[in-house]
Amino acid sequence: MKSGFLTRSWPLVLALAAAALALPIVVSDPFALDISIRVLLFAFIGVAWNLMGGYAKQLSLGHAAFFGLGAYTSTILLIRFGISPWIGILAGGVVAMAASLPIGALCFRLRGPYFAIATIATAQVLMLLFLKFRDFAWGAEGTTLPNLGDAPLMMQFESKAAYYYLALALLALGLAITYRIERSWMGFYLVAVGEDEDAAEAVGVDTTKIKRHIYLISAFLTALGGTFYVEYIYFIDPNTAFSFNVSVEAALVSIVGGVGTLWGPVVGTALLEATSALLQSWFGSGHGGVQLTVYSLILIAVILWRPSGLIGLFTDLYQRFTAGSARAKEVPLDG
Amino acid sequence: MLEIIAQAVVNGLLIGGIYALVSIGVTLIFGVVKIVNFAQGEFVMIGMYISFFLASSFGVDPLLSLLISMPVLFGVGVLVQHFLIRRVLALGDMPQIFLTFALSLLLMNVALLLFTANYRTVQTAYSELSFHIGPLYFAVAKLIAFGIAMLLSAVLYLFLHGTDLGKAMRAAAQNREVAMLMGINPDRVFCVAVGVALALAGAAGSLLMPFYPAYPLVGQIFVLMAFVAVVLGTLGNITGALIASLMMGVAESLGVQFVGADSGLIVVFVMLLLTLALRPNGLFGGWAR
Numbered sequence: 061m062k063s064g065f066l067t068r069s070w071p072l073v074l075a076l077a078a079a080a081l082a083l084p085i086v087v088s089d090p091f092a093l094d095i096s097i098r099v100l101l102f103a104f105i106g107v108a109w110n111l112m113g114g115y116a117k118q119l120s121l122g123h124a125a126f127f128g129l130g131a132y133t134s135t136i137l138l139i140r141f142g143i144s145p146w147i148g149i150l151a152g153g154v155v156a157m158a159a160s161l162p163i164g165a166l167c168f169r170l171r172g173p174y175f176a177i178a179t180i181a182t183a184q185v186l187m188l189l190f191l192k193f194r195d196f197a198w199g200a201e202g203t204t205l206p207n208l209g210d211a212p213l214m215m216q217f218e219s220k221a222a223y224y225y226l227a228l229a230l231l232a233l234g235l236a237i238t239y240r241i242e243r244s245w246m247g248f249y250l251v252a253v254g255e256d257e258d259a260a261e262a263v264g265v266d267t268t269k270i271k272r273h274i275y276l277i278s279a280f281l282t283a284l285g286g287t288f289y290v291e292y293i294y295f296i297d298p299n300t301a302f303s304f305n306v307s308v309e310a311a312l313v314s315i316v317g318g319v320g321t322l323w324g325p326v327v328g329t330a331l332l333e334a335t336s337a338l339l340q341s342w343f344g345s346g347h348g349g350v351q352l353t354v355y356s357l358i359l360i361a362v363i364l365w366r367p368s369g370l371i372g373l374f375t376d377l378y379q380r381f382t383a384g385s386a387r388a389k390e391v392p393l394d395g
Numbered sequence: 396m397l398e399i400i401a402q403a404v405v406n407g408l409l410i411g412g413i414y415a416l417v418s419i420g421v422t423l424i425f426g427v428v429k430i431v432n433f434a435q436g437e438f439v440m441i442g443m444y445i446s447f448f449l450a451s452s453f454g455v456d457p458l459l460s461l462l463i464s465m466p467v468l469f470g471v472g473v474l475v476q477h478f479l480i481r482r483v484l485a486l487g488d489m490p491q492i493f494l495t496f497a498l499s500l501l502l503m504n505v506a507l508l509l510f511t512a513n514y515r516t517v518q519t520a521y522s523e524l525s526f527h528i529g530p531l532y533f534a535v536a537k538l539i540a541f542g543i544a545m546l547l548s549a550v551l552y553l554f555l556h557g558t559d560l561g562k563a564m565r566a567a568a569q570n571r572e573v574a575m576l577m578g579i580n581p582d583r584v585f586c587v588a589v590g591v592a593l594a595l596a597g598a599a600g601s602l603l604m605p606f607y608p609a610y611p612l613v614g615q616i617f618v619l620m621a622f623v624a625v626v627l628g629t630l631g632n633i634t635g636a637l638i639a640s641l642m643m644g645v646a647e648s649l650g651v652q653f654v655g656a657d658s659g660l661i662v663v664f665v666m667l668l669l670t671l672a673l674r675p676n677g678l679f680g681g682w683a684r
């Protein structure tokens with residue numbers, strides 16, 4: 061597995077983690093914190109997508125299905141039954157896992173572009189259905205979540221920093237799961253499926269089973285992101301929860317960063333969200349098309365010139381840096 | 396009741412003609428270049444804006460502007476093939492899918508920046524015109540669009556079967572290596588295939604303009620319809636795509652009539668998922684994987 065970057069480099073990981081933990085203490089500007097929360101959330105969803113799209117190379121463009129199911133499950137439990145989103149977030153994950161079984165059964169027979177198209181269709185069907193469910197899911201108008209003030213037990217906080225740490229915890233969870241899987245038999249099977257499904261099948265890998273398992277995990281994680289998102293913005297409607305943009309962004313951050321690598325989605329999200337924040341401060345938020353125009357240009361550039369993603373650039377730099385310092389240490393020995 | 400059904404079928408068939416132009420383009424590119432073009436709908440959108448600006452600035456009839464939108468988009472297609480698609484042909488699924496996908500995002504959002512999200516319409520003398528045959532009502536603009544769409548499909552069929560270049564395209568679609576051994580230049584054939592496909596999308600845009608508003612995201616509907624039709628009609632099969640597009644038009648129209656105005660798309664998606672589940676190779680067969 062070639063994604064050794066940072067996994068062998070504990071000092072760097074610890075430094076990053078310390079910086080991430082310290083950030084809300086140093087930064088109090090709400091705009092900056094909001095952007096950091098979005099970076100963490102989308103990096104997390106990218107990590108969830110990457111398990112499926114990066115390692116097993118099943119290019120889903122329908123992860124909004126799980127994001128939306130997670131968001132709706134916890135919100136319905138909260139508003140209709142008064143159940144805390146802490147339980148709802150897990151329930152949403154379970155619902156998404158359950159939904160991934162029939163969706164997978166339908167889509168796994170398809171490969172490449174057909175798989176992508178079929179996953180788009182499943183997410184769109186769910187969105188259209190939730191537009192129709194006016195009685196228990198508020199239809200097209202959506203609903204705002206009740207503001208309970210500072211209620212940590214109901215996943216509602218006064219300070220943005222709390223949301224930040226929650227998002228950070230989700231991302232850490234996603235990375236830890238990916239790290240574990242990378243080093244397990246499942247990880248090797250996944251890469252085998254991703255490299256060549258027929259060959260994997262021929263040497264005895266049950267490819268359908270592997271794809272089903274990783275889809276369960278990926279769907280569960282994505283749904284957690286969905287619940288977090290509606291809890292954070294206090295609003296839900298089908299167009300937000302099942303937004304095609306969620307599916308796109310999940311794939312996009314992974315591809316720009318580097319598919320099938322532990323840190324690829326994080327690098328991709330940091331780069332894209334930073335760009336988008338800069339654009340917002342330059343152009344204001346009034347210009348709809350600017351952000352996606354720039355995203356798509358970045359995506360085209362990455363595909364044409366660095367299809368393995370930008371993380372390679374960082375790996376090279378880091379290796380040059382560590383190799384440089386190693387050589388510096390050797391000098392006195394030689395002398 | 397029977398009349399309502401018949402009317403829905405007529406309306407569906409007429410719009411299905413436009414879907415056919417888009418799907419034939421998608422299936423042609425897939426058949427020859429082996430790429431699924433996610434941006435096909437955006438080229439319909441570009442065709443619409445070309446016709447809109449020609450009509451609003453110079454008073455050119457949208458049907459006449461077909462003569463401009465088609466060659467312009469043919470040129471765009473050659474450029475897209477030469478500078479973008481050609482460079483990912485040797486790479487895997489991921490770059491191939493996401494290149495045209497990124498192109499689609501790019502074109503949509505550039506259109507949003509340039510033209511805003513406003514709906515643009517063109518009023519022609521025949522935009523509101525219609526006539527009756529028995530109990531059935533026919534909108535003239537849609538009938539003309541359907542007629543020209545079928546004509547263009549027939550011309551494409553004759554081109555593919557009757558000319559050397561067309562035969563070279565079919566040969567390259569069947570077996571790239573052998574075609575190269577026979578002296579066919581695949582780069583040239585691929586450029587022509589993408590060019591023709593985009594010209595058809597441009598034609599669809601111009602034909603839509605008298606009765607359909609142009610806006611930056613308009614292509615999404617058409618490309619989704621095209622995907623369903625292309626899968627239903629068996630990928631790479633042009634006649635299949637044509638028949639399936641007409642069926643999609645009818646299915647959508649019946650869905651709107653009997654399930655509700657916002658249900659057309661649900662019907663379409665459910666048809667896609669059913670097709671993928673029951674007949675992943677499409678209704679017209681053989682091609683496997």
